[in-house]
Amino acid sequence: TGVQSAAQARAALPTAEGKQAAWASVWEADTEPNTIVRTTGLGFRRAADTELLRPYVGAYFDALQGVWESRSYAIAAALIGGFYPSPLADAELRDATVAWLDANPEPPALRRLV
Numbered sequence: 001t002g003v004q005s006a007a008q009a010r011a012a013l014p015t016a017e018g019k020q021a022a023w024a025s026v027w028e029a030d031t032e033p034n035t036i037v038r039t040t041g042l043g044f045r046r047a048a049d050t051e052l053l054r055p056y057v058g059a060y061f062d063a064l065q066g067v068w069e070s071r072s073y074a075i076a077a078a079l080i081g082g083f084y085p086s087p088l089a090d091a092e093l094r095d096a097t098v099a100w101l102d103a104n105p106e107p108p109a110l111r112r113l114v
Helices: 002-011 017-027 036-046 054-068 074-083 091-103 106-113
Strands: none
Touching: 002 017, 002 036, 002 054, 017 036, 054 074, 054 091, 054 106, 074 106, 091 106
8 A cells, every 4th residue: 555655665765864763663653553564674674775774683682572572463573574684684683683592582482583
């Protein structure tokens, strides 16, 4: 829909402010429906300059447990899968992922999503 496309386009803006606004719209607020969370994630990960995503690595891992505990499965899965900063794909992201997994043996379903 137009609303979904607009959310994705706003999240894809190649600026720190655009990425922050996209992040806040779905991680800090819990009012958006599944489809908007999903399309915002698709746009968020689009970054010609992947360094725009670097500030969100720590925030992502810090927020996982809270999102898992407070949101529906569909929303949590969309956030966890859609905002994993895979475009960075470097040793730092790998190490952060492994460290989070090592420190969080439960719940198994959350670990599988990560």
